[in-house]
Amino acid sequence: xxxxxxxxxxxxMNGEMNAGxxxxxxxxxxxxxxxxxxxxxxxxxxxxxxxxxNENELRDTLQQMNKKYFAGGAVLxxxxxxxxxxxxxxxxxxxxxxxxxxxxxxxxxxxxxxxxAKHDLLNIEQRGNTTDSLxxxxxxxxxxxxxxxxxxLLQQYLQHRPDDIQVKFSIAVCYLETGAYLxxxxxxxxxxxxxxxxxxxxxxxxxxxALKQKDINKCKALAKNITASSPYFTKAKAxxxxxxx
Amino acid sequence: MTPHPDHRYIEALKQNDSVLIEEIYSRYAxxxxxxxxxxSGTETDAADLFQEVLIELHRKAxxxxxxxxxPFDAFLHLVCRSRWINELHKRKGRTxxxxxxxxxNSNADVTANYEALHIxxxxxNLVEEKLAELGEGCRNLLTxxxxxxxxxxxxxxxxxxxxxxxxxxxxxMSKLISLVKEAPGFNALKW
Numbered sequence: 001x002x003x004x005x006x007x008x009x010x011x012x013m014n015g016e017m018n019a020g021x022x023x024x025x026x027x028x029x030x031x032x033x034x035x036x037x038x039x040x041x042x043x044x045x046x047x048x049x050x051x052x053x054n055e056n057e058l059r060d061t062l063q064q065m066n067k068k069y070f071a072g073g074a075v076l077x078x079x080x081x082x083x084x085x086x087x088x089x090x091x092x093x094x095x096x097x098x099x100x101x102x103x104x105x106x107x108x109x110x111x112x113x114x115x116x117a118k119h120d121l122l123n124i125e126q127r128g129n130t131t132d133s134l135x136x137x138x139x140x141x142x143x144x145x146x147x148x149x150x151x152x153l154l155q156q157y158l159q160h161r162p163d164d165i166q167v168k169f170s171i172a173v174c175y176l177e178t179g180a181y182l183x184x185x186x187x188x189x190x191x192x193x194x195x196x197x198x199x200x201x202x203x204x205x206x207x208x209x210a211l212k213q214k215d216i217n218k219c220k221a222l223a224k225n226i227t228a229s230s231p232y233f234t235k236a237k238a239x240x241x242x243x244x245x
Numbered sequence: 246m247t248p249h250p251d252h253r254y255i256e257a258l259k260q261n262d263s264v265l266i267e268e269i270y271s272r273y274a275x276x277x278x279x280x281x282x283x284x285s286g287t288e289t290d291a292a293d294l295f296q297e298v299l300i301e302l303h304r305k306a307x308x309x310x311x312x313x314x315x316p317f318d319a320f321l322h323l324v325c326r327s328r329w330i331n332e333l334h335k336r337k338g339r340t341x342x343x344x345x346x347x348x349x350n351s352n353a354d355v356t357a358n359y360e361a362l363h364i365x366x367x368x369x370n371l372v373e374e375k376l377a378e379l380g381e382g383c384r385n386l387l388t389x390x391x392x393x394x395x396x397x398x399x400x401x402x403x404x405x406x407x408x409x410x411x412x413x414x415x416x417x418m419s420k421l422i423s424l425v426k427e428a429p430g431f432n433a434l435k436w
Contacts, residue, residue, distance in 0.1 A: 069271070
């Protein structure tokens with residue numbers, strides 16, 4: 001995988017491409033299985049090696065439990081990678097201490113997003129025709145949270161079944177997860193103002209879209225608009241209470 | 246795929262639910278401690294092993310779909326056992342056998358759940374192994390970029406320009422991916 005291609009993949013995933021570049025990249029991906037595999041590998045390595053948004057909190061919990069249930073407690077696992085990670089963590093800590101007094105505390109939007117963005121599994125109805133294998137592959141990628149790989153497959157499927165609202169909604173979720181917020185918002189807004197079974201879910205996802213972009217004010221305003229009859233009312237209310245000022 | 250009632254423990258690790266996590270410790274930490282102590286390990290080794298396995302389960306649950314379809318105790322035992330064998334193998338430089346498996350039957354369901362996690366661990370091991378073959382600059386840069394810090398911040402920390410760090414990162418990733426793809430065990434990991 002060439003550095004130029006990796007740069008392209010990063011720009012795509014970070015939502016840094018314009019509409020034309022994005023379409024071109026997606027066309028390239030849907031036409032080339034090898035590229036899709038490479039992208040999957042690139043994405044998988046990044047995911048495997050990165051911590052999760054709440055991993056540090058979990059480590060704190062586990063350290064406490066270790067003290068209680070094991071006489072020796074746990075120590076940082078030996079191993080070269082962990083050593084580098086420890087060095088990196090120390091560097092980050094030192095710099096964080098340095099900038100702590102200069103910058104205001106960041107809102108815990110990322111953590112809240114990780115807590116609330118739970119996507120329903122995608123189960124595309126099998127119709128016994130040529131789109132079945134595409135549907136299966138797309139749903140598999142989506143349910144494995146491989147949104148970047150799922151996106152071109154879902155788009156391809158939608159060309160065959162343009163009225164499939166579930167797939168359209170899943171495409172918006174892929175846009176949200178890959179940082180293409182404007183594209184995500186466009187679909188969620190249209191769905192929210194429509195009469196389908198996805199209207200309330202779309203309103204909730206507009207909240208999540210604002211939350212992922214750390215637009216706390218917008219997130220609050222949208223959450224306050226969720227009515228008591230909505231299945232998302234309880235979640236929206238709980239989120240409102242946790243959102244930073 | 247129907248989740249086993251014990252899947253709640255996976256969800257607890259995913260959400261950092263301290264009440265259920267304490268239940269995991271109170272129910273299972275003792276058995277894992279015995280397994281390690283009976284097989285040349287210390288209590289600190291046991292704590293370390295237990296913690297790292299739980300972190301691994303958390304990562305797997307957060308980053309990919311993972312549905313536990315078998316009892317947690319048998320699954321946890323199999324994962325910890327396998328990890329401890331690997332650790333002993335590294336320490337002693339030879340194949341080892343292990344005692345303390347009494348009362349645990351690894352049926353097909355438990356093995357299937359273990360395989361789902363095992364492949365994730367194997368992939369991680371391969372990437373770590375290939376990362377070690379890169380130069381120090383690449384190792385530090387990639388490790389920092391995986392720490393969750395924005396690249397602008399990483400650039401400032403390393404005292405480079407953002408443009409340089411970005412270019413360097415793609416070069417390092419390109420090298421790493423080539424090494425991973427060329428590794429003999431790559432195809433078996435079904436990436």
